Amino acid sequence: MQFESAARTAFATVERIPPSSEALVSAISRLGPGRFAVAQPLDLPTELFSGLHRLPGIVTGRAKSDLATCDVGVTDAFAGVARTGSVCVTVDHEFAGEVSLLSRLHVAVVSAETIVERPADLFRPDRLGGKGLTRNFVFITGPSATADMGPLVRGVHGPHKLHVIVVG
Secondary structure, eight states, rough: HHHHHHHHHHEEEEEEEEESSHHHHHHHTTOOOEEEOOOSSSSSSSSHHGGGGGTTTBOOOSSSSHTTTTTTTEEESSEETTTEEEEEEESTTTTTTHHHHHEEEEEEEEGGGEESSSEEEEEEEEEEEEEHHHHHHEEOOSSSOOOSSOOOOOOOSSSEEEOOOOEE
């Protein structure tokens, strides 16, 4: 798939799972032990995320100090972009912005049905119900990286790693 290949080129890891809570819990559990923060999904079914709240190490506090100590932050993404391997996360819903930025590993869960070909497709009213025109969202393409002060450094302005879970 073009999306998975582009995401890997951008230094993200990607896996595809069936649409079940058990499959999502299993995928998140394979990431290892640690502290997990989960943002309430906006676009994916709430039932899909329901099992994550039983994981050991779940963080329920929403203070920045709570979220900054998380190893893993899990959000849904309302879309993916095949050409770039980017995911689109609505950042002003249920702490998704903080959960995606403050943890060392951001896990973005996206439905295979919402992967579009190009970024411009998100700004068409006939695609994804026009969500790209009404959302406050960010394109996330790989882990945080900067070369502002010399060599490339990952994780300075956000997560050190990005893991994308494609559902479907």
